[in-house]
Amino acid sequence: MIVTVLGEIPAAELGRTDCHEHLLIRGGLPIVLEPDFALDSVDAAVAEVGExxxxxGAALVDCMPLGVGRDARGLVEIARRTGAVVIATTxxxxxxxxxxDHWVHTYSVESIVELLVSEFTEGxxxxxxxGPLVQRLEARPGAxxxxxxxxxxxxxxxxxVEAAGYAQVRTGLPVLTHTDDAGSADVQLSILAxxxxxxxxxxxxxxxxxxxVSALAELCAAGASVCLDWMGRHDRRPDEYIADLVASLASRGHLEHVVLGQDLARRTYWHAYGGGPGLANLMESFPALLRKAGLTDDHIDQVLVGNPRRVLDRMETPPA
Structure with a gap:
């Protein structure tokens, strides 16, 4: 089953999915450091998700975790108002x-594990x-x-990372990572394993x-998946680059380990805030680039539907 903010759904019901997105960023240090991160309007998100x-598109994974501007109530409202499948993260x-002075710097690994697991079991x-009060929603994280x-x-x-690893073992939820460079994935894999x-x-x-491509292929060969999610930055590089990466991984037999996202965590990337390319870009424009790179419609369905169904499907019986 896949855990959404409105409840669990069978993996087979998941449609085309953006596996790395940011629908709301409200408060927290990130918007102090970079005001363009302030995705602070539920109405804007509803309009953008509508596009x-x-x-x-059918589903989006909101990758704002604890303490950095996640708006759990807002995610529930977006899901209810649009009908989109919205998956939250802890x-x-x-x-x-x-x-x-944030508690992440002082709490023990064991204490942090309990906080993460409680988000899954209690909401x-x-x-x-x-703080100081703990206030929970019925909604639970899906990753x-x-x-x-x-x-x-x-x-x-x-x-x-260690706490997240132990929490995964207890909940069966997938782990989605942020990497700053190629070496980050190796470190994360070592700790999580x-x-x-x-x-x-x-x-x-x-x-x-x-x-x-070879580094990506090594991670895929190890059994992990990779999210290619820097599309829409046309001032930096064309989206064709990502389409070619997908095709290269497919030619090496690793297409089943590829998912896609956009990571449009800036106001300047959203139509609703007067920017672009907008959340619709992944579904509206990118499939044509994948076809141009030599992929078939079945391949496209695999990376947008089949693979997300697999990676977001919670392990019903976590390892002992």
Whole structure:
């Protein structure tokens, strides 16, 4: 089953999916550091998700974790108003997005594991455990996020990744990662595997930004999946680059380990805030580029539907 903010659905019901997105960022240190991250309007998100659905999309994974601007109530409202399948995440972002006095820097791994597991068993905590009261929704997370900074994670990040790994073993939720470079994935895989997380439950994010085809293929061969999600940055590189990466991985026999996203975590990327390319880009424009790169409609359905169904399907019997 796949856990959405409105309840569980059978994996077979999941449609075309954006596996790495940001629908709301409200509060937290990220928007202090970068005001363009302030995706603060539910109405804007409803309009933007409406365009995504009209273009053929069906589901989005919101990758804002604890303490950095996640709006759990807002995600539920977006899902109810649009009919989109919205999947929330628990877990953590990079060290730099937490203030020096935030509890992530001092809580034990064991305590953090309990906080993550409780989000799954009892419901999303509205403030991201910002206190002093704990307020939960019925909505639960469908994935766990982890993040590291470059090839050498900070001590806080190492603890948070470890806690996420142990939480995965207890919940069966997939782990979605943020990587800053190709080496980040190797470090994350080592830590998570050491906690007992099966590679099939790990999706390494942002890998099209910095990893070679051979590096991506190695992760896929290990049983993990990679999320290619830097499309729409036409001022930096064409989306054809990502389409060619998908085709290259397909030619090496690794298409089943590829999912797609957009990571449009800036106002300037959204039509609803006056920017672009907009959330609809993945469904509206990218399939044509995949066909141009030599992929068939069946291949496209695999990366947009089949693979997300597999990686987001919670393990019903987590490993002992």
């Amino acid at each position: 995504f659905l009209a273009a053929g 877990g953590f972002h990079k060290d730099r997005y937490y203030a020096a 999303l905590e509205v403030s991201g455990y910002g 766990i996020k982890v993040a590291t900074s470059g090839p050498v994670p900070t001590p806080t990040e190492l603890r948070l 050491g906690c007992g997380v099966p590679p099939s439950s790990i999706v390494f994010g942002h890998m099209d930004r910095h990893a070679s």
